[in-house]
Amino acid sequence: VRLRSRLARSGVLGQALLGVLGRDHLDEAAWEELEETLLQADLGIDPTTALLANLRTRLRVDGTRDPAAVRALLRELLLEQVDPGMDRSLATSPVLGADGEPRPATVLVVGVNGTGKTTTVGKLARLLVAQDRDVVLGAADTFRAAAADQLATWGARVGVDVVRSDRDGADPASVAHDAVTAGAQAGADVVIIDTAGRLQNKAGLMDELGKIVRVASRTAPIAESLLVLDATTGQNGLRQARVFAEVAHLTGIVLTKLDGSAKGGIVVAVQRELGIPVKLVGLGEGADDLAPFVPEEFVDALLG
Amino acid sequence: MFATLSDRINAAVSSLRGRGRLSDADIAASIAEIRRALLDADVALPVVRDFTATVRERAEAAEVSRALNPAQQIVKIVHEELTRILGGATREISFAKRPPTVIMLAGLQGAGKTTLAGKLGKWLRDAGHTPLLVASDLQRPNAVQQLEIVGRGAGVAVWSPEPGNGVGDPVEVARTGVAHAREQFYDVVVVDTAGRLGIDAELMQQAADIRDAVRPDETFFVIDAMIGQDAVTTANAFAQGVGFTGVVLSKLDGDARGGAALSVSSVTGKPVMFASTGEKVGDFERFHADRMASRILDMGDMMTLIEQA
Numbered sequence: 002v003r004l005r006s007r008l009a010r011s012g013v014l015g016q017a018l019l020g021v022l023g024r025d026h027l028d029e030a031a032w033e034e035l036e037e038t039l040l041q042a043d044l045g046i047d048p049t050t051a052l053l054a055n056l057r058t059r060l061r062v063d064g065t066r067d068p069a070a071v072r073a074l075l076r077e078l079l080l081e082q083v084d085p086g087m088d089r090s091l092a093t094s095p096v097l098g099a100d101g102e103p104r105p106a107t108v109l110v111v112g113v114n115g116t117g118k119t120t121t122v123g124k125l126a127r128l129l130v131a132q133d134r135d136v137v138l139g140a141a142d143t144f145r146a147a148a149a150d151q152l153a154t155w156g157a158r159v160g161v162d163v164v165r166s167d168r169d170g171a172d173p174a175s176v177a178h179d180a181v182t183a184g185a186q187a188g189a190d191v192v193i194i195d196t197a198g199r200l201q202n203k204a205g206l207m208d209e210l211g212k213i214v215r216v217a218s219r220t221a222p223i224a225e226s227l228l229v230l231d232a233t234t235g236q237n238g239l240r241q242a243r244v245f246a247e248v249a250h251l252t253g254i255v256l257t258k259l260d261g262s263a264k265g266g267i268v269v270a271v272q273r274e275l276g277i278p279v280k281l282v283g284l285g286e287g288a289d290d291l292a293p294f295v296p297e298e299f300v301d302a303l304l305g
Numbered sequence: 306m307f308a309t310l311s312d313r314i315n316a317a318v319s320s321l322r323g324r325g326r327l328s329d330a331d332i333a334a335s336i337a338e339i340r341r342a343l344l345d346a347d348v349a350l351p352v353v354r355d356f357t358a359t360v361r362e363r364a365e366a367a368e369v370s371r372a373l374n375p376a377q378q379i380v381k382i383v384h385e386e387l388t389r390i391l392g393g394a395t396r397e398i399s400f401a402k403r404p405p406t407v408i409m410l411a412g413l414q415g416a417g418k419t420t421l422a423g424k425l426g427k428w429l430r431d432a433g434h435t436p437l438l439v440a441s442d443l444q445r446p447n448a449v450q451q452l453e454i455v456g457r458g459a460g461v462a463v464w465s466p467e468p469g470n471g472v473g474d475p476v477e478v479a480r481t482g483v484a485h486a487r488e489q490f491y492d493v494v495v496v497d498t499a500g501r502l503g504i505d506a507e508l509m510q511q512a513a514d515i516r517d518a519v520r521p522d523e524t525f526f527v528i529d530a531m532i533g534q535d536a537v538t539t540a541n542a543f544a545q546g547v548g549f550t551g552v553v554l555s556k557l558d559g560d561a562r563g564g565a566a567l568s569v570s571s572v573t574g575k576p577v578m579f580a581s582t583g584e585k586v587g588d589f590e591r592f593h594a595d596r597m598a599s600r601i602l603d604m605g606d607m608m609t610l611i612e613q614a
């Protein structure tokens with residue numbers, strides 16, 4: 002409900018669709034408008050073309066003309082693409098280490114620059130604390146100016162400890178290792194590791210991430226590896242997801258900045274191609290602005 | 306293998322050399338490929354529509370050249386049009402007659418404003434100016450500290466009287482920053498502001514208040530090269546909410562095609578002035594319209610052929 006009301010503010014797509022579907026039949030201009038409205042949401046040209054071809058076929062088979070029925074069918078087809086059947090739960094229960102001892106669940110947060118990783122780590126910590134979990138944060142962004150301080154501010158805000166290096170430019174993998182170790186020693190339930198933003202086409206930085214992944218999973222497998230995708234991102238989002246999936250073995254996606262005017266339609270292609278579910282959405286800069294991803298709400302927001 | 310636009314147009318165009326005009330079928334097939342390539346590059350829909358109409362007109366009017374085959378000819382027209390729009394209003398920073406020159410930065414959250422402040426600072430200093438960076442983002446956690454570190458890296462002074470993290474008035478900091486610059490003979494002031502959404506009326510008003518307090522000579526709209534169809538909506542919102550005089554495209558070191566550049570400059574008529582190309586303080590350059598045109602359509606190879614023809 003919240004997502005919907007937040008997103009409804011910018012319901013250009015929805016209005017266009019309503020206009021299109023208000024007519025008593027779909028002429029070529031109406032189809033064009035339908036296409037444009039889907040493209041506008043960053044669905045991408047191929048998924049849009051496929052979806053509309055599907056809709057045409059279904060309409061022919063069903064012989065439907067009624068705008069309300071067309072709309073319902075489009076919603077159904079879109080929803081199918083977003084796949085409500087995917088498991089979107091977060092694995093944050095303690096895991097068994099190689100030595101048979103229970104270990105905190107490690108949650109790794111990755112993505113390109115400026116998407117909202119650090120903010121998401123803070124919000125996620127708040128969510129877990131509210132569920133009475135003991136959380137430790139690891140500041141493995143040792144590169145960006147004041148990144149560790151930013152995470153420390155979040156730690157203070159939500160009341161959890163932050164493991165950080167005392168110097169800038171320290172090896173991020175060793176900070177990740179320290180955080181995992183400190184979390185285990187403190188008997189924490191979850192260790193969330195913030196990493197530096199990196200563009201997926203930078204081999205050196207992706208290798209560095211690979212090393213963080215290896216080190217963080219040394220004593221126990223990583224429970225969640227989350228890619229933070231900015232909802233304003235266009236078609237490049239798919240490239241991001243492909244490369245990060247490979248290097249960081251992604252288990253989920255967090256779609257941030259959905260409180261803006263962008264729809265985040267690129268995640269449809271990402272989910273379809275890579276089978277990685279969107280698990281959470283970011284709806285603002287505050288500690289409570291994180292919500293579960295609900296396919297029906299997302300699709301309704303797309304359709305206005 | 307046939308991934309680039311020039312390859313695809315080549316495949317789409319069937320007519321042979323020597324006819325007087327490009328055939329309608331060839332033009333239509335090419336336009337479909339161009340549309341697709343533009344959309345893949347995240348060029349905004351209204352811009353795609355205008356653009357393909359212009360290219361169609363020019364292609365229909367064009368005499369077939371002896372030197373170029375029809376595909377090359379269409380690619381050439383596309384490239385020229387793209388470069389024209391992207392480079393239409395390229396210009397230098399306009400410095401104030403009476404210093405200090407004030408440059409305000411605005412944009413969405415995470416676009417690259419604070420990083421850009423440092424880059425601009427260094428670039429200006431290298432050009433013999435004495436810049437001052439002003440920390441008017443008092444909202445995002447540790448933004449003030451970030452700017453201080455970035456300023457240090459650039460060897461540029463930072464005005465940061467308020468700690469931020471929700472404490473202090475950004476309008477007041479901007480005002481006192483410019484006053485400080487005037488007293489201390491800094492000749493350029495770069496005002497870093499908080500990220501804000503186009504649809505956030507309250508924060509947009511705050512940006513307008515900062516603008517009114519410092520009367521910037523330039524306001525740069527900083528936009529992420531990875532942005533999709535939202536580019537136009539957001540650019541229009543900033544154009545209306547604060548107004549801007551130039552665009553800076555950030556994160557161009559990535560592999561996004563960067564259709565945002567075309568979208569924003571064609572819709573707002575404001576020039577893209579600079580490109581941000583990395584996380585380090587020196588990763589900053591003037592915007593090159595022709596390079597961007599080739600990048601958007603991924604057609605560097607064909608352009609080289611055409612230039613040789």
Ligand SMILES: Nc1nc2c(ncn2[C@@H]2O[C@H](COP(=O)(O)OP(=O)(O)OP(=O)(O)O)[C@@H](O)[C@H]2O)c(=O)[nH]1
Binds near residue numbers: 120
């Ligand atoms: N409106 C909105 N802003 C957000 C959201 N999530 C993060 N932000 C803002 O986006 C900006 C970047 O967020 P960060 O958390 O620093 O992003 P990051 O991915 O850690 O950035 P780097 O570490 O520099 O790569 C900040 O201004 C955040 O307040 C969201 O869901 N909505």
Ligand SMILES: Nc1nc2c(ncn2[C@@H]2O[C@H](COP(=O)(O)OP(=O)(O)OP(=O)(O)O)[C@@H](O)[C@H]2O)c(=O)[nH]1
Binds near residue numbers: 114145198418442
């Ligand atoms: N690769 C790359 N990263 C960049 C570039 N410009 C900025 N960044 C990174 O993008 C992230 C966000 O940059 P900031 O300068 O903090 O962005 P901002 O617009 O000030 O963000 P807010 O103040 O939160 O709105 C950081 O990780 C920067 O290092 C660029 O040109 N290339």
Ligand SMILES: [Mg+2]
Binds near residue numbers: 142148195196198
């Ligand atoms: Mg961060």
Ligand SMILES: [Mg+2]
Binds near residue numbers: 448499
């Ligand atoms: Mg900033």
